[in-house]
Amino acid sequence: MALIVQKFGGTSVxxxxxxxxxxxxxxxxxxxxxxxxxxxxxxxxxxxxxxxLAKQIMEQPDPRELDVMVSTxxxxxxxxxxxxxxxxxxxAVSYTGSQVRILTDSAHTKARIQQIDDARIRADLKAxxxxxxxxxxxxxxxxxxxxxxxxGSDTTxxxxxxxxxxxxxxxxxxxxxxxxxxxxxxxxxxRLDKITFEEMLEMASLGSKVxxxxxxxFAGKYNVPLRVLHSFxxxxxxxxxxxxxxxxxxxxxxxxxxxxxxxxxxxxxxPDTPGVAFKILGPISAANIEVDMIVQNVAxxxxxxxxxxxxxxxxxxxxxxxxxxxxxxxxRESVGDTKIAxxxxxxxxxxxxxxxxxxxxxxxxxxxxxxxxxxxxEIKVSVVIEEKYLELAVRALHTAFELDAPARGxx
Amino acid sequence: MALIVQKFGGTSVxxxxxxxxxxxxxxxxxxxxxxxxxxxxxxxxxxxxxxxLAKQIMEQPDPRELDVMVSTxxxxxxxxxxxxxxxxxxxAVSYTGSQVRILTDSAHTKARIQQIDDARIRADLKAxxxxxxxxxxxxxxxxxxxxxxxxGSDTTxxxxxxxxxxxxxxxxxxxxxxxxxxxxxxxxxxRLDKITFEEMLEMASLGSKVxxxxxxxFAGKYNVPLRVLHSFxxxxxxxxxxxxxxxxxxxxxxxxxxxxxxxxxxxxxxPDTPGVAFKILGPISAANIEVDMIVQNVAxxxxxxxxxxxxxxxxxxxxxxxxxxxxxxxxRESVGDTKIAxxxxxxxxxxxxxxxxxxxxxxxxxxxxxxxxxxxxEIKVSVVIEEKYLELAVRALHTAFELDAPARGxx
Numbered sequence: 001m002a003l004i005v006q007k008f009g010g011t012s013v014x015x016x017x018x019x020x021x022x023x024x025x026x027x028x029x030x031x032x033x034x035x036x037x038x039x040x041x042x043x044x045x046x047x048x049x050x051x052x053l054a055k056q057i058m059e060q061p062d063p064r065e066l067d068v069m070v071s072t073x074x075x076x077x078x079x080x081x082x083x084x085x086x087x088x089x090x091x092a093v094s095y096t097g098s099q100v101r102i103l104t105d106s107a108h109t110k111a112r113i114q115q116i117d118d119a120r121i122r123a124d125l126k127a128x129x130x131x132x133x134x135x136x137x138x139x140x141x142x143x144x145x146x147x148x149x150x151x152g153s154d155t156t157x158x159x160x161x162x163x164x165x166x167x168x169x170x171x172x173x174x175x176x177x178x179x180x181x182x183x184x185x186x187x188x189x190x191r192l193d194k195i196t197f198e199e200m201l202e203m204a205s206l207g208s209k210v211x212x213x214x215x216x217x218f219a220g221k222y223n224v225p226l227r228v229l230h231s232f233x234x235x236x237x238x239x240x241x242x243x244x245x246x247x248x249x250x251x252x253x254x255x256x257x258x259x260x261x262x263x264x265x266x267x268x269x270x271p272d273t274p275g276v277a278f279k280i281l282g283p284i285s286a287a288n289i290e291v292d293m294i295v296q297n298v299a300x301x302x303x304x305x306x307x308x309x310x311x312x313x314x315x316x317x318x319x320x321x322x323x324x325x326x327x328x329x330x331x332r333e334s335v336g337d338t339k340i341a342x343x344x345x346x347x348x349x350x351x352x353x354x355x356x357x358x359x360x361x362x363x364x365x366x367x368x369x370x371x372x373x374x375x376x377x378e379i380k381v382s383v384v385i386e387e388k389y390l391e392l393a394v395r396a397l398h399t400a401f402e403l404d405a406p407a408r409g410x411x
Numbered sequence: 412m413a414l415i416v417q418k419f420g421g422t423s424v425x426x427x428x429x430x431x432x433x434x435x436x437x438x439x440x441x442x443x444x445x446x447x448x449x450x451x452x453x454x455x456x457x458x459x460x461x462x463x464l465a466k467q468i469m470e471q472p473d474p475r476e477l478d479v480m481v482s483t484x485x486x487x488x489x490x491x492x493x494x495x496x497x498x499x500x501x502x503a504v505s506y507t508g509s510q511v512r513i514l515t516d517s518a519h520t521k522a523r524i525q526q527i528d529d530a531r532i533r534a535d536l537k538a539x540x541x542x543x544x545x546x547x548x549x550x551x552x553x554x555x556x557x558x559x560x561x562x563g564s565d566t567t568x569x570x571x572x573x574x575x576x577x578x579x580x581x582x583x584x585x586x587x588x589x590x591x592x593x594x595x596x597x598x599x600x601x602r603l604d605k606i607t608f609e610e611m612l613e614m615a616s617l618g619s620k621v622x623x624x625x626x627x628x629f630a631g632k633y634n635v636p637l638r639v640l641h642s643f644x645x646x647x648x649x650x651x652x653x654x655x656x657x658x659x660x661x662x663x664x665x666x667x668x669x670x671x672x673x674x675x676x677x678x679x680x681x682p683d684t685p686g687v688a689f690k691i692l693g694p695i696s697a698a699n700i701e702v703d704m705i706v707q708n709v710a711x712x713x714x715x716x717x718x719x720x721x722x723x724x725x726x727x728x729x730x731x732x733x734x735x736x737x738x739x740x741x742x743r744e745s746v747g748d749t750k751i752a753x754x755x756x757x758x759x760x761x762x763x764x765x766x767x768x769x770x771x772x773x774x775x776x777x778x779x780x781x782x783x784x785x786x787x788x789e790i791k792v793s794v795v796i797e798e799k800y801l802e803l804a805v806r807a808l809h810t811a812f813e814l815d816a817p818a819r820g821x822x
Binding site: 016019020050053054056057058061062064065066068069071072075076078079080082083084086087093094096098099143144145 | 427430431461464465467468469472473475476477479480482483486487489490491493494495497498504505507509510554555556
């Protein structure tokens with residue numbers, strides 16, 4: 001008998017029919033003898049409807065009152081799903097975040113969970129009840145309703161799984177698992193049976209939007225086994241765990257992530273003096289622009305070139321700031337480019353295998369793809385290339401690292 | 412400086428525009444120096460939408476889970492109204508029933524208020540905040556969300572006014588007060604400045620649906636001055652108080668109430684033995700049919716006639732039961748009539764004025780209206796007449812008891 005936390009997002013509970021399907025699924029697990037806690041989001045569209053109402057009154061809605069309103073979305077879903085379970089003869093009970101109680105700080109609309117009181121849920125599970133909990137919400141010390149911010153239902157699921165020491169936290173979504181890369185780009189992409197938290201974090205932050213980064217961090221921190229599954233299809237999904245041992249038997253590289261959302265800025269001919277990096281990036285971060293990759297070339301002739309990437313939405317603002325900085329510090333020129341893409345290979349296996357980066361560069365060279373920037377971490381190598389080569393690069397790397405699915409017979 | 416509880420119903424907060432108008436009104440009171448607690452219902456249509464969703468899943472929705480869902484309607488309104496106040500520079504804060512806390516019993520969907528914790532509200536009022544409370548809902552000892560049943564927002568308003576010892580509980584609605592009778596029947600009907608709780612109860616139970624009976628009972632019990640006002644028009648409305656002294660100066664009769672919802676049943680030639688009334692009405696009440704007026708004529712020839720009224724919806728069922736009873740007890744015949752109407756004169760003044768009933772009968776006789784049944788209470792005389800004479804009877808009585816508004820100049 002396992003204790004399982006199951007999280008269903010807004011699309012999975014978007015209609016009464018889908019809620020009935022979710023109830024069928026939950027019932028099957030419950031009948032198999034497992035203890036089940038279900039975390040649900042608001043029905044798709046509902047949160048936006050509520051925010052829309054609020055914005056009709058206040059351009060910038062008051063955060064406390066917005067949380068009071070928006071938290072009703074999940075509250076409706078828990079009632080509906082619990083009824084659907086009761087109708088099926090499954091004993092069930094619903095709780096809001098306040099009722100559980102999921103204690104958070106008081107940072108309305110982006111609160112962080114501090115503590116979960118598991119007494120009530122444990123008693124219900126012991127009585128063989130399915131417990132249905134509203135995701136995305138909590139309550140602060142003063143009894144004010146808080147919300148965790150977008151995607152917060154994943155976090156609720158993981159936090160509950162951690163508090164209850166659940167055997168698994170299952171995140172139901174509209175894909176059947178985590179893939180080696182985006183199947184729309186590489187038809188041979190394969191579903192991974194297993195991936196580590198670190199790999200998942202790198203994949204997620206690079207654009208594989210299956211899970212909220214925060215919930216993966218949380219799961220990793222508390223070692224909650226996380227499984228990504230399809231809401232309405234059967235299948236094992238992808239298990240995300242700490243367990244590196246078993247991953248070792250898997251390929252060195254788990255997946256290829258990519259991202260078209262960035263733009264590149266370069267300042268050339270910068271006098272190579274101490275503190276120059278701060279002089280360049282200080283004004284950028286002061287303007288609340290987040291910088292991703294940073295590359296500084298070795299100086300020659302006492303000047304250096306300095307390149308970094310920002311989100312494309314911030315490109316214009318960043319370029320203007322950089323040009324002003326360039327004049328101040330006597331740089332030769334400040335230029336930028338939005339037609340770039342970032343491609344990364346991710347895998348804990350590369351820790352113990354040398355030569356992964358050069359294997360990557362070789363595969364790209366074979367396709368005559370020029371590398372503009374390189375950045376590495378322990379389990380990831382990222383390169384910036386011209387955007388038009390993105391698909392070619394991803395396919396080449398997917399093949400080079402032997403991630404392609406075996407060819408299937410003609411169907 | 413007065414402490415005022417203001418209750419706005421679903422129509423008054425039915426759109427964002429109306430919520431803005433309510434905020435304008437609340438702001439005016441607040442700026443005049445009053446301490447204001449506002450109780451709001453769900454936006455009109457929202458409660459039905461939520462119940463509709465629930466019924467898609469369960470024909471008879473689970474009461475606990477239905478309360479979880481339905482209570483979200485008011486929760487959205489409190490957030491919106493509080494934002495509208497904040498936007499106007501009025502310090503305000505919202506509370507759900509659980510947050511206040513409005514403690515109820517555990518009778519989901521028809522819970523009764525047991526206790527209200529006023530500490531939080533008092534502290535906010537002291538800090539010059541407007542407190543916005545979700546009507547219709549509470550929380551039981553175990554922390555389960557409860558609702559008070561339809562119209563429960565009026566009850567919330569009155570209960571809060573009682574707990575806070577408010578100077579007045581203002582119920583905002585779509586009429587500008589309580590009238591001497593329905594203005595659609597008698598154009599000369601006048602708004603009453605004042606009416607007693609008892610009179611209001613008789614008026615309400617007889618079909619003047621301005622206020623929920625339960626909230627009037629509650630207000631009377633705790634002596635909370637209640638005022639009925641129009642949400643979007645200026646005016647003094649109608650004050651409902653215990654205060655009989657001042658009412659004495661008013662006419663003997665406060666208003667004419669009427670009701671077309673009843674049907675009449677008669678059993679004739681019943682052997683006049685002890686216990687016969689129970690033999691007749693016992694099976695009716697066992698079938699959960701409520702009986703309103705009951706008249707038994709004096710016996711002659713050792714038999715008697717027995718007549719009573721029920722709601723028209725229960726007419727068929729009641730008649731079948733009565734016919735079976737008639738056979739059992741050897742009555743001559745059992746007959747019924749749905750084409751009846753009940754007309755009542757209501758007024759605390761009649762306590763100290765003899766002849767009010769005969770004045771009523773005289774007025775009806777003048778119009779040749781036959782009286783089928785008569786029933787009296789301390790502050791009410793009701794008659795049953797043929798339905799087609801209803802309007803004529805109401806107008807005749809309105810004139811006879813000098814309730815008609817003075818004729819206005821041609822406009």
